[in-house]
Amino acid sequence: MDTTTARPSLKPWLVAAGPALLLALGVGGVAARVRADAPDGVTFAVFAALTFPFLLAFGALLLDRTVPSPEQHEDSVESQWLTRASSAAFFDTVAAMGLTLFATSVLDTDGAPLLVFVVLALADLSIRLAVLRRREG
Structure with missing residues (x-):
């Protein structure tokens, strides 16, 4: 098809x-x-x-089960860059969430909204992906 x-x-x-x-x-x-x-x-x-x-x-x-997956998508350079960038961004986000949790526990304040961490993770991923593309592309 x-x-x-x-x-x-x-x-x-x-x-x-x-x-x-x-x-x-x-x-x-x-x-x-x-x-x-x-x-x-x-x-x-x-x-x-x-x-x-x-x-x-x-x-x-x-x-909908008719959407075909791309052939050999795991072999592309772009998917490898995205995997590396998202893995590093995930660890950065977890570290930021841990530090924020510690600070809010010690200071007895309200926690930071989830939106802050979503924006942080997306920005981190975008920057890391751009750096990888420039460095290796």
Whole structure:
């Protein structure tokens, strides 16, 4: 099968639509019940509407088994660079999280938000990958 001309199937999207809608309505219901910063109807509608597309895409990805994997992707130089950069970035992120945990325990403060570590990890990975490409490419 030629993957460049094959049309993707709508079946995974259609099959995932029902469960995604039910889960999105559930998330909207839980958010409306728990949150008190807006009227329940608004909270329900916003959370359900914004959750549905992500759940739909996730469900379709889980159901779609037709996506071919690239041939010999592990042999490419780019994948080796990415593996090396992500491994080093992971250890940097774990070290930063450990130091932050120690500091927040000693100083009795609130922990740093997870977003800080996600941004740190992505920036670290990007820098390491750029350095590897420049050095070895």
